[in-house]
Amino acid sequence: MPNPKRRHSNSRTGKRRSHDHLRKTTLVVCDHCHNLKPAHQVCPRCGYYRGRLLIPPKEKKQEK
Ligand SMILES: [Zn+2]
Secondary structure, eight states: OOOOSSOOOHHHHHHHHTTOSOOOOOEEEOTTTOOEEETTSOOTTTOEETTEEOSOOHHHHHHO
16 A cells, blocks of 8 residues: 655645635525525525515414
8 A cells, every 4th residue: 555655744734724614604684584594595584585485484374
């Protein structure tokens, strides 16, 4: 099996791992309820996406 000839420096390991972090979730303002929601996803609060009601919110069922 091939093996590394020399050990990597701490600096080289750190430079490689500098890209290993997680990205922050992109939040956008919902067009319908103006709540912050994840981009490209149905709004968790009002259930709207691209101006259409896709998932009726559970709170509204109780009001009826
Ligand atoms: Zn919404």
